[in-house]
Amino acid sequence: MDYFELSLSVEPDFSEILMAELAEIGFDSFVETDEGLQAYVLESEFQERDLKQLMETYAEKTPMSYSLKKIEKQNWNEEWESNFSPIEVLDKVYIRATFHEPAGEQYEHEIVITPKMSFGTGHHETTSQVMALQLEIDHKDKSVLDVGTGTGILAILAAKLGATKIHAFDIDEWSVENTQENIQLNHTDLVTISLGTIDSQKAEVYDIVLANINRNILLEEIPKYATFTSDYLLLSGFYEHDIADIQAKAEANGLKKIKHISKNNWAAVVFRKH
Numbered sequence: 627m628d629y630f631e632l633s634l635s636v637e638p639d640f641s642e643i644l645m646a647e648l649a650e651i652g653f654d655s656f657v658e659t660d661e662g663l664q665a666y667v668l669e670s671e672f673q674e675r676d677l678k679q680l681m682e683t684y685a686e687k688t689p690m691s692y693s694l695k696k697i698e699k700q701n702w703n704e705e706w707e708s709n710f711s712p713i714e715v716l717d718k719v720y721i722r723a724t725f726h727e728p729a730g731e732q733y734e735h736e737i738v739i740t741p742k743m744s745f746g747t748g749h750h751e752t753t754s755q756v757m758a759l760q761l762e763i764d765h766k767d768k769s770v771l772d773v774g775t776g777t778g779i780l781a782i783l784a785a786k787l788g789a790t791k792i793h794a795f796d797i798d799e800w801s802v803e804n805t806q807e808n809i810q811l812n813h814t815d816l817v818t819i820s821l822g823t824i825d826s827q828k829a830e831v832y833d834i835v836l837a838n839i840n841r842n843i844l845l846e847e848i849p850k851y852a853t854f855t856s857d858y859l860l861l862s863g864f865y866e867h868d869i870a871d872i873q874a875k876a877e878a879n880g881l882k883k884i885k886h887i888s889k890n891n892w893a894a895v896v897f898r899k900h
């Protein structure tokens with residue numbers, strides 16, 4: 627399956643908010659460049675009508691231009707490598723690609739990512755905020771389920787933080803392929819990965835369940851996540867104004883909100899079972 631690449635030239639002030647809106651209509655990977663913003667969506671999830679509507683709304687608010695092109699899987703690395711720069715989370719985790727210099731000793735953890743077509747380089751708030759929350763939770767000898775793993779970045783961090791049983795899954799076969807590769811790059815072989823949804827997972831209980839997806843899928847699947855966690859549920863991929871709905875659904879399923887963090891309108895929440 628191919629991707630669509632959307633190139634946008636837009637005022638920096640609008641870039642963040644537009645990313646959030648593009649994520650709502652299915653775009654799941656973003657790269658900010660000096661020229662503007664590039665966003666990617668799987669061909670099967672792309673609705674040109676939704677994009678046109680969104681662009682028309684923005685064109686009324688700010689000067690902008692956009693172009694769309696279809697890109698094939700094999701061209702992805704080239705596109706991505708020219709735009710990716712290393713990033714850090716809370717001065718503790720350094721995320722880089724294979725072609726970057728290794729992290730300095732000041733970082734506690736280094737993660738090496740080759741994202742192919744998958745979401746999860748740490749550049750997006752929905753990812754970095756879950757990572758920041760993970761850093762606050764004791765993972766030592768714990769079990770972790772990573773729902774919608776993308777590049778595998780959260781599962782890999784879980785392994786680096788000391789979790790000893792980690793399963794990740796995704797509905798996107800490229801993500802599964804890519805996570806496999808990233809697990810090897812990071813020597814985190816105890817992470818297992820499968821293609822599927824929460825419904826196709828073996829009924830097991832984990833100490834920590836992570837899900838960075840989107841508001842609608844989370845609202846639908848929270849009751850299932852609640853049966854998979856014995857303790858923590860970390861959710862991300864929605865706006866601050868969606869917290870109340872997410873919280874109500876989690877509470878109705880026996881979970882208690884412990885804290886939330888937010889950046890550029892994106893929120894991430896920690897729930898616990900007891």
Ligand SMILES: C[S@@+](CC[C@H](N)C(=O)[O-])C[C@H]1O[C@@H](n2cnc3c(N)ncnc32)[C@H](O)[C@@H]1O
Pocket residue numbers: 654744745746747748752753756773774775776777778779780795796797798801822823824838839843863
């Ligand atoms: C926003 S990305 C998050 C990736 C990564 N976990 C991170 O935090 O950067 C969401 C991922 O969830 C996957 N996904 C979407 N719906 C899903 C579902 N119902 N079950 C499992 N994975 C899903 C997508 O293919 C995508 O890789």
